[in-house]
Amino acid sequence: xxQYCTFTLxxxxxxxxxxxxxxxxxxxALTSVPLAPSExxxxxxxxxxxxxxxxxxxxxxxxxxxxxxxxxxxxxxxADGSAVSLVxxxxxxxxxxxxxxxxxxxxxVPSSVRALVSRVCKLDRQLMLLLDTERAAQxxxxx
Numbered sequence: 192x193x194q195y196c197t198f199t200l201x202x203x204x205x206x207x208x209x210x211x212x213x214x215x216x217x218x219x220a221l222t223s224v225p226l227a228p229s230e231x232x233x234x235x236x237x238x239x240x241x242x243x244x245x246x247x248x249x250x251x252x253x254x255x256x257x258x259x260x261x262x263x264x265x266x267x268x269x270a271d272g273s274a275v276s277l278v279x280x281x282x283x284x285x286x287x288x289x290x291x292x293x294x295x296x297x298x299x300v301p302s303s304v305r306a307l308v309s310r311v312c313k314l315d316r317q318l319m320l321l322l323d324t325e326r327a328a329q330x331x332x333x334x
Contacts, residue, residue, distance in 0.1 A: 193290075195312075197283030197319060198265055201253040203304075204283065206312065206319045207267060213274050215282050216264040219244070228330055232278050235264070242266060243330070244276040250327060252303035256280060267324045275328040286319075288312050293321070 195206035196215070221233030221244055230249040235242050244264060248255055256262060264276040293310045300308060304320065307327045312319040 194285050194287045195319070195321070196265065196285055198263065198279040199281045199283060200247055200251070200279050201256075204314075204317050204319045205279070205308075205322045206286070207265065207322050207324050209285055211267045211324050213266040213268050216266065216276070218262050219264055219276075231330060232276075235276060237266065237274070237276075240274065242274050242276050244278055245328065245330065246278045247327065248278075251307060252301070267328065269328050270325055275324075277322075277324075277327060286314070288314060288319070296320070 194209040196209050196212045197204055197206045199205070219235045221235055223233045224231055230245050230247075232244040232246040235244050260280070262278050262280060263282045265279055265282070266274050266276045268274055292312045292314070294313070296305045296308050296311050300311070300320070307323055308320045309323040310321040312321060
C-alpha cells in the first residue's frame with residue numbers, strides 16, 4: 192500500500208504520493224516574476240534553492256482564494272530532481288487507502304482538473320483526487 196499526503200483546494204480533497212513530497216511550508220514570501228503565466232505565484236528561496244511556486248487554483252481553472260484566506264505550500268520533487276511548490280488551501284492527513292479504492296477519474300470531474308488528476312480514490316466520506324505532480328508542475332506558456 193502507498194501513503195498519500197492530502198490537501199484541499201476549493202473544497203476538493205487531493206492527494207499526492209508521500210514519496211514525492213519534499214516538505215510542507217506555511218505561506219511564504221514570494222518574489223513575483225514579471226510576464227510569467229498566471230499560475231506562477233512567484234519564486235521562493237528555500238534555504239538557497241530557488242523554487243517556482245505554482246498557484247494550483249489558477250492551474251486548474253478554479254476560482255481564486257479570498258485575499259485574506261490562508262494557504263500552504265506543498266513542495267514536491269519532480270522526475271528531473273527539481274522541486275516545485277504547489278500553493279494549496281489547507282494541508283490534510285497522510286492516508287493509506289487500499290489499492291482497490293482507486294479508479295479512473297469520472298466524466299463529472301471538470302476537464303481542467305481531470306487533465307492533472309491520474310486517478311480518484313473513494314474514501315468513506317469523500318472522493319480523493321490523485322494529483323499527477325509531473326503534469327501539475329509543468330508551466331504552460333502564455334498563449
